[in-house]
Amino acid sequence: MSFGGPRWPQEPHQPDGGTGHDPYGQQPAGPYGQQQPQDPGAGPAPYGQGREPYGQQPQVPPYGPAREPFGQQPAAPFGTAADGTPDWSALAEASETRQRRRRWLIAGGGVLATAAIATVVAVAVVNGGSGGGTAPTASATTAVPGGAEVPTDGTGPQPSFSSVAPAPPADPMDFLATAAKDTAPLTPEGLFPGRKLTFGDRVYTKGATGSTTQCAGAGRDGLGAVLQRHGCSRVIRATYVRDGVAVTVGVALFADQGKALAAKEGARGGIAPLAGAGVGDFCRATVCLRRSNALGRYAYFTQAGFTDGRKVTTSDTAVFKTSDDLGAFAFNQIYARGRAQASAAATAPAGGQ
Template sequence: MSFGQGGPEWGSGSTPDWAALAEQAERHRSRRRRWLMAGGGALATAAVAGIVALAVVNEGGGDGASDKPSSSLPAPEDLPSSSDAQPTFKDEPPPPPPPRDFIADAEHDKAPLSAATLFPAKRITVNGHSYKLASTSTSKNCAQAAHAGLGPVLTGNDCDTLYRATFTSNGLAVTVGIAAFEDAKTAAKVKKQYRPNLVALPGNGVPDFCRTVTCRTTANSLGRYAYFTIAGRTNGKESGPSDTQAQKVALDGSNYAYARVLQRGRAQSSEAAKEPAS
């Protein structure tokens, strides 16, 4: 009896070759395992590919992919027409320039200018201190209202006009001088070049003061205006560094000049705001 090709042969009356039969059976089992592993890997790959495909389909969430239009999108007839999308503008004029722009130069500073417009009140209160207006003066030749130090500075920078006013309080007096120039740059230059000092203005009960004695002075600028003060005792006594009262009066006069010049800008800005409406 014999097996097929490659199988063991039994001779007549002989016993089977058990070692050969065992080796042949082992070869069949090894071949079967290799085919099963290869098939299993292919199945695993197919399963992973199926999971990825499912994830791609369901990436947008919801109940799954659909070829139906989304219910959240507006219908064509609900979309705005081109006429509905036109921009709208409020019919409002632009705001006027800030007050400082109006006092920056002579071109924009067109409000009436005089001692009366700069010093309109007969009584003023500055920092809680009350003062009475004694007298005012206007000098087209600015150097005539200034001493030797300040006069050339005013003339050299083409001072247009120097307006002065004297205020009194409890034996003290302060003369405030406001000088007009072409522009803010020139006024700032005058402040930097300042030399003493403004001539004190007497009158209406105020004697000639701060002529030959030490007094307190200030100098500053705002817009196209430079402003100065000189303050001291009306009894003729000097007001040196230790005279803190005269110093406060000089500073009050300077603060008042600043407020009056700034008010010019504010008034012109307010008028400009009314012009479009009228």
């Protein structure tokens, strides 16, 4: 589609350069009032001859239609070829032109109607804002679909925000510090799960596990007495073995963080090795590596040595690495208890509902 104004119908082009009909819309002159051809050798026609009498019709030649003057062809009606058949191409073009002009007129009318409506709305807005109306009050509102009203001057109800900062997320250590908050179930399998322990690229096989409330019997060479003196309530143990090195890790529970720290600081001797489940006695009548530490209300201890009874020396890095791995694992398991309880408290409904 091109723009720039409607195209008006054009006259069909004729082979002889004409337009196909009289430019003024006149029909070709009939025989009335025309001179009849004269014989070239005859003289002027007598007066009154050469014309049809007044009121009489011209004589039609006996054969064929009346002839036009020499060199002229009768004008064909618009859309009709010279041989009298309809010029379908010209008629189609004229019809298409009329349809195009009608579409342009409809489109132009729509634009004018839109402009008129916009003008009326603008005038109404200007008149509504003039001094002739009543000024809006402080509680002016704007109606929205559905019947609701939205304040337009900012004096309506406004969202309120609490000036009290939200409470920070619970600290896992808060739940590990005292027995009053550290109430999650505690079992040997929950603290030392599975049959194997993978720590980095090292895999340890778990041996025997145990739990006792007789803390004095869970220590050796004086550690049992220290645990009992500071109020130990329970000891959970587990043994792991790898490449001829065995280690027993023991976790002792106390009433609060202060008592667990005091037991760690006063520790002497070590946790009693726990044999069984494929692991024989170790660290008996020999030198082993003993360590102690504390986290919250938990004190944890390790004792590592060779399964064949050899003494541990400072050059036995495999024994030190085993003790480090199991100590770090115990720390992680205890801290995971505190984190789980803190997360549960953060998502619990208010008021314990």
